[in-house]
Amino acid sequence: xxxxxxxxxDQAPPVGVPLRFFITxxxxxxxxxxxxxxxxxxxxxxxxxxxxxxxxxxLTLGFMxxxxxxxxxxxxxxxxxxxxxxxxxxxxxxxxxxxxxVILLCGGLIFTVPLALKIALPTLGTALLLFAALVVVTxxxxxxxxxxxxxxxxxxLMFAATVLLGLTLLSNHAFGWWLRxxxxxxxxxLTWGLLGxxxxxxxxxxxxxxxxxxxxxxxxxxxxxxxxPVLFILLLALAPARHSPALWSxxxxxxxxxxxxxxxxxxxxxxxxxxxxxxxxxxxxxxxMMSLLAAIALWLAAQLVPAIGDMRGYGMLLGVLMIVxxxxxxxxxxxxxxxxxxxxxxxxxxxxxxxxxxPNVREIMPESRTRWQMWLHFTALAxxxxxxxxxxxxxxxxxxxxxxxxxxxxxxxxxxxxxxxRVNALLGKATASAG
Amino acid sequence: MKERIVDARWLEPPEPMELTLAxxxxxxxxxxxxxxxxxxxxxxxxxxKDWGYDHTTHAGDDGTYEILIWYKEQVIPIGGxxxx
Numbered sequence: 001x002x003x004x005x006x007x008x009x010d011q012a013p014p015v016g017v018p019l020r021f022f023i024t025x026x027x028x029x030x031x032x033x034x035x036x037x038x039x040x041x042x043x044x045x046x047x048x049x050x051x052x053x054x055x056x057x058x059l060t061l062g063f064m065x066x067x068x069x070x071x072x073x074x075x076x077x078x079x080x081x082x083x084x085x086x087x088x089x090x091x092x093x094x095x096x097x098x099x100x101x102v103i104l105l106c107g108g109l110i111f112t113v114p115l116a117l118k119i120a121l122p123t124l125g126t127a128l129l130l131f132a133a134l135v136v137v138t139x140x141x142x143x144x145x146x147x148x149x150x151x152x153x154x155x156x157l158m159f160a161a162t163v164l165l166g167l168t169l170l171s172n173h174a175f176g177w178w179l180r181x182x183x184x185x186x187x188x189x190l191t192w193g194l195l196g197x198x199x200x201x202x203x204x205x206x207x208x209x210x211x212x213x214x215x216x217x218x219x220x221x222x223x224x225x226x227x228x229p230v231l232f233i234l235l236l237a238l239a240p241a242r243h244s245p246a247l248w249s250x251x252x253x254x255x256x257x258x259x260x261x262x263x264x265x266x267x268x269x270x271x272x273x274x275x276x277x278x279x280x281x282x283x284x285x286x287x288x289m290m291s292l293l294a295a296i297a298l299w300l301a302a303q304l305v306p307a308i309g310d311m312r313g314y315g316m317l318l319g320v321l322m323i324v325x326x327x328x329x330x331x332x333x334x335x336x337x338x339x340x341x342x343x344x345x346x347x348x349x350x351x352x353x354x355x356x357x358x359p360n361v362r363e364i365m366p367e368s369r370t371r372w373q374m375w376l377h378f379t380a381l382a383x384x385x386x387x388x389x390x391x392x393x394x395x396x397x398x399x400x401x402x403x404x405x406x407x408x409x410x411x412x413x414x415x416x417x418x419x420x421x422r423v424n425a426l427l428g429k430a431t432a433s434a435g
Numbered sequence: 436m437k438e439r440i441v442d443a444r445w446l447e448p449p450e451p452m453e454l455t456l457a458x459x460x461x462x463x464x465x466x467x468x469x470x471x472x473x474x475x476x477x478x479x480x481x482x483x484k485d486w487g488y489d490h491t492t493h494a495g496d497d498g499t500y501e502i503l504i505w506y507k508e509q510v511i512p513i514g515g516x517x518x519x
Binding site: 212213214215274275279341344345348349352353357360361 | 445447448449453456459460474478482485486487488
């Protein structure tokens, strides 16, 4: 946070609070890869196919959603300046409810089980709306000049709107009632979800993370101040503009331009970084921004040449670029900073001034492991895109590579978490023998 | 008073904090630590307090922060940077 620590000893919840979300999330992406392996090329017939919707939500809610929940629950008490009451219980409640909701929703969609969808409705609804309310209320206490907190609040509002639309669509799937505006609502749901929730959240986080970890100059102050609110208003305006095709197109072009400015600014800042050493996090961000630009270019091409938009797989190419390319790349990279840092910080604060030394962040998450997993992730992304265009040839390699990448990510997080448990036990023994 | 210097300018987090804590570990009695860093190390301060260290901060014109750290039981430095 601008002028504010991201974590402090007094307010940070126990390390288990975020870690339980981070350890569960890659398993949902792994499940998506296994389903792709099982269902094969047939999945790519339509993005509205319930099985495809299930797989999409394994990634957006299971992977992206859970990691966001964990990361924000970790950060909220620090931003609010007050420790959360019973953090482990709150985290366990939201974690179990959200995970169960994702399993019910995706299982219900993939295996066509209306009962699972009916149970998913209150389960997911409670977990996600409770969380969104927690974020919006807590961030009101953040300083007004804190641009990251401001963008995060707007992202949380978009998240709540996306969830409400999602719950409406889910109730339609579960109970089969007649919903005339289903397609319009679904379109708004995915636009608000991917551009509003994910896009604004990433922009907000970028203002802080890119200069801090990649040692770049700060984002231009005007951009940091205005981009998120302007994008938010444009996104909101999409709902009433639905009936005016001309206004709808103008709004979407402005949105595309806004996100392109963000991506290009980030890539430009990265060229100005102080230390030109290769860095896994920077490459994840770079790949993510290039995916965002590719998605924008593809969308723009489809506006200019309607035949491109009518191409089979156009929507799915956009989806993979935005979900796997833009969002998952950054999240994957961020986990490699957040997890070792939290492990190190909690061990460091436990050891006290004169305790035994604790492993540093590079020992907790060695770059040799993260670098190769990163290349596997980007290879999986490229082969996934190829699989949409040539399903028969690429669907199985794509599923295997995507599965392997997420399995590796999971193993890396588990290894860091085991390091915490091992060293924490040693510290406990050292304290006991000193006492 | 003897002084050790940690130059953590333009190092990626949490390297400045790792170097500072490592330097504090080998700080001899009577010594103090001068940390040079490109941004205010907010996260370091609660840990220093917890571990019994005191500090002063000074923001230089070139954007560098100088943090002077010493063990609390020692005498507060005279002529050090202005207090935070």
